[in-house]
Amino acid sequence: MTLTAIIFAGILTYFTRMTMIALISRDMLGDKIKAVLAYVPSAVFPAIIFPGIFINDFGTFIEMNDPKIFGALVAVIVGYFSKNIIATISAGLVSYWFLIFVVFS
Amino acid sequence: MLTKKQLFTRGMLDISPHMLSVIPFGIICGAIGVELGFHPYLVYAMSFIIFGGASQIVFLQLLSGGASSLVAVASVGIINSRHLLYGAVLSEYLEKLSFIKKLLISYVVVDQGFAESNKFFKKNRSEEFLHYHLIGTGCTMWVCWQIATLSGIVLGSFVPEELGLKFAIPLTFIAIVVQDLKKLDHVIVMITCGLSSLLFFEAPFKSYIIISPIIALFVAALLLRLKK
Numbered sequence: 001m002t003l004t005a006i007i008f009a010g011i012l013t014y015f016t017r018m019t020m021i022a023l024i025s026r027d028m029l030g031d032k033i034k035a036v037l038a039y040v041p042s043a044v045f046p047a048i049i050f051p052g053i054f055i056n057d058f059g060t061f062i063e064m065n066d067p068k069i070f071g072a073l074v075a076v077i078v079g080y081f082s083k084n085i086i087a088t089i090s091a092g093l094v095s096y097w098f099l100i101f102v103v104f105s
Numbered sequence: 106m107l108t109k110k111q112l113f114t115r116g117m118l119d120i121s122p123h124m125l126s127v128i129p130f131g132i133i134c135g136a137i138g139v140e141l142g143f144h145p146y147l148v149y150a151m152s153f154i155i156f157g158g159a160s161q162i163v164f165l166q167l168l169s170g171g172a173s174s175l176v177a178v179a180s181v182g183i184i185n186s187r188h189l190l191y192g193a194v195l196s197e198y199l200e201k202l203s204f205i206k207k208l209l210i211s212y213v214v215v216d217q218g219f220a221e222s223n224k225f226f227k228k229n230r231s232e233e234f235l236h237y238h239l240i241g242t243g244c245t246m247w248v249c250w251q252i253a254t255l256s257g258i259v260l261g262s263f264v265p266e267e268l269g270l271k272f273a274i275p276l277t278f279i280a281i282v283v284q285d286l287k288k289l290d291h292v293i294v295m296i297t298c299g300l301s302s303l304l305f306f307e308a309p310f311k312s313y314i315i316i317s318p319i320i321a322l323f324v325a326a327l328l329l330r331l332k333k
Contacts, residue, residue, distance in 0.1 A: 002147055005174035009164060009181035010154030016185045018211035020192025026200050034197070036326045040190045041220055042291040043321035045278040046299035047187075047314050048159075048216070051306055052275030059306070068272055075276050079283035085122035088280035089273055096272055 067104065071096030107229075109237045116241020119221040122280075126273030127158075127217070127246065128253045132264050133271060134162050135257025141169040145258045152254040156212070156247065159274075160184040161254075163311060176310070183310045190318060191219040198226045198235050210236060213243025220281045290328045297321045 029037070053072045056062050062069070075092030082088065107115070131152075138148030143165055151161045160181045167177040191214055199207060222239040229235065256263075264270055285291040301317035308316060 001174070002143065002168065003150065005168070005178055006147065006151050006154055006164075008174075009160075009178045010151075010156075012178060012182040013155050013157050013160065013185040013188075014212060016182065016188040017192060017214045018208060020189050021196050021199055021211050021214070022204060022207040024193065024196045026197060029193070029197070032326075032329075035329055036322055037190070037194050039291065039294050039322060039325035040194050040318075041223065042282055042285050042294045043298050043325060044187050044190060044318045045216075045220070045282050046295045046321070047302040047317040049275040049278045049282075050299035050302045051313070052272070052278075054303055055306060061303075071272065072275065072279065075279045076283055076286070079280050080286060083284065085277070085280040086125055088283065089122075089125050089276045092276040092279070093270075093273060096269065100267075100269070 067096050067099035070099055107232055107234070109234045112232065112234055112237035113241040113244075115225070116218075116222060116238040116243075117245045119225060119238070120217055120242040120245050123217040123221075123277050124245075124249050126270075126277040127249055129264050129270040130158060130274055131250050131253025132257035132260075133262060134158065135254035136260075136262035136264075137162055137257075138165050139258055139261065141165050143169070148258050149255060152251055155181060155185075156215075156250065157181070157185050158216075158250075180310045183312050184314050186315045187216075187318060188214060190322075191216075191223075194223060195219065195226075195239070198230075199239075202236060206236070210239060210243070213240065213247055215243060215246045217277065217281070218242035218246050290325070290332075293328060294321045294325045297324045 049072075053068050054062055071092045074095040075088050078091035079085075079088035135148060135152075138151070138161070139145055148165070151164065155161055155164070163184060164177050164181050167180060168174070192211070195214065199210065202210070218239065219242075222242050225238050226235055282291075282295060285295070298317045298321035301320045302313045305313035305316045307313075
């Protein structure tokens, strides 16, 4: 029963991946649409970033002094200047751990 | 001209830093599935059949919370509908491929792979075998995801919960978009998306994840019009 649901969810997910790649040809997208599509990363990823920072595991907003906000800010600054993915993730995590284990403990 | 192998390797290298967040998250996903009381084989089957990080957790959480299968399947579809946008962007670079190759390559399109391959494609439009970069990012992600979720299923959550490693996921995406903060139009689009996602967070079926990009792309279209 659950397996059937997983298979349906898998087929649906595969269709979201395949549809545009396999069924759209270049002529179907005009220059205007292509110009808008250039914003896709900036238009999609904040929908993963913002809730990941500002909403906790219980689905409610965090406090304004939550360590995640500080960790995210550090990650933005380090990422902006270092242009390095590992440095960005590590800086965010380490500053977050510093607050929860050293400052707030 | 880079060879197929060089492009594949480049794709692997470009996505590998993201494994710092993907692997702990995969372990957590696998462990949560078993903790929620699902059979280990089913939890693993999802990594193979759905292959979509957060949607797998949501699926199991909904089912274990008593939601119907239909609701769980619909939620996975809506969460993963963002791939339609990735496909629309990638189609431009993949259009020379045969239909069969397009069908096969589609299976490995993931968030981080799309982001890194798209960056590479923009700078190297003239390469003949560009799609090998996408295969490189996608296959690296696939292998790491299978191993990570499997180890979470088998070993349980050996990643201490106190570390809050789920926080690595927003950080990985910060690393992807942070250089675009130099451009004001991109900043406006990002803030629109981020605020919309918080505003619509309670919308049914986790639909905030596709509603907010649509709003943000609408704003992007307006910005393009203003620029002229």
